[in-house]
Amino acid sequence: MSEESVDLGFLETPEHEWRLHRCYFPSKVGGKPAWLDPKNLPTTKMLECKNCCKPMIFLLQLYAPVDEHEHCFHRSIVVFCCKNGNCYSQQEHQTVQAFSCTLPRNNLFYPFDPPDYESGKAAQSCTNPKKLCNLCGAAGNKTCAKCKAVNYCGRDHQVLDWKNHKPVCGQETNLDDKENDNTILFPEKEIVIESEEELGNSEELQQNDGKCNGHVSQSSSSTSYSATELEEAVGKQSEDKTFTKFKWKIANYPDQVVRFHPGGKPLWCSAKGQIKSDDVPNCPCGAKRKFEFQIMPQLLSYLNVESTIDQATIDWATVAVYACSQNCQPVTDDLCAYIPCFAWRQNFLI
Ligand SMILES: [Zn+2]
Ligand SMILES: [Zn+2]
Ligand SMILES: [Zn+2]
Ligand SMILES: [Zn+2]
Secondary structure, three states: OOOOOOEEEEEEOOOOHHHHOHHHOOOEEOOOOOOOOOOOOOOOOOOEOOOOOOEOEEEEEEEOOOOOOHHHOEEEEEEEEOOOHHHHOOOOOOOEEEEEEEEOOOOOOOOOOOOOOOOOHHHHOOOOOOOEEOOOOOEOOEEOOOOOOOEEOOHHHHHHHHHHHHHHOOOOOOHHHOOOOOOOOOOOEEEEEEEHHHHOOHHHHHHOOOOOOHHHHHHHOOOOOOHHHHHHHHHHHHHOHHHHHHHHHHOOOOOOOEEEOOOOOOOOOOOOOOOOHHHOOOOOOOOOEEEEEEEOOHHHHHOOOOOEOOEOOOOOOEEEEEEEOOOOOOOOOOOOOOEEOEEEEEOOOO
């Protein structure tokens, strides 16, 4: 695959909320996960931060079918991350985890034909059969002992949700309609994917003096990292050639939050803290993992993760996600349909 064929992900507010429902196969950031397989979810243990052992929170998901494989007619990669800023101080801490899930066209959960993307009807007939955590939307096997109407992934989230749930616990209120004061989830947006090549390559843009439509015009928005801000974040590494390339590559579309380049190479932010493809651990099935996409630092400014002097915060220069090169399927008696991917976080200051 050529270096040019990179797809970029940009954040957009969907015209209708239902567009982010799982039956429309969304790519999105924040909110609760839109599980492709809503039944055989990752276990609570799989979604624990490997450093602090607290439940990780849903970060984003990309809908990425693979045409060559029948069983990948639908394919979704979900990414979770720890919200404890202290877990991000060490590069080796695995604070970001990703999982892939595939389904053939003929499956238990979705009609054979695609939904009508102009209508919200599909969402109404597509409910979540599995009990989910009232707070984070992950598998919720623990039930509120008092009302037995809501579920949680564990004690942590039950305690955190109590002030929201207490007024309605045991009441006849329709829990689904309740507006939750849910501060643990990241703000929700759709990820819209566009080909970098089709948007226009860098040389053309430079000739046009940056006067281009589409996402370039958004570069003045508050969610974009300017080159200066990036330089400040990287500090002394501004001499780094890798960083110069990084800046140059993203300058035309500074709002990109994801670079999707299956089988390609990640665009590293600096020379330090990279991982060689040979060092990426194999998939549990034994096959090699290949690079899929990377999460850009621009996403951080959207996530409302504010840094204070004495408080560590969620941070990355980039997160590279690698998935099974064979797109393996779960073994038949496996209750989880989500295959662990590998996520490598490159820090700004190493
Ligand atoms: Zn943690
Ligand atoms: Zn939870
Ligand atoms: Zn209750
Ligand atoms: Zn595999």
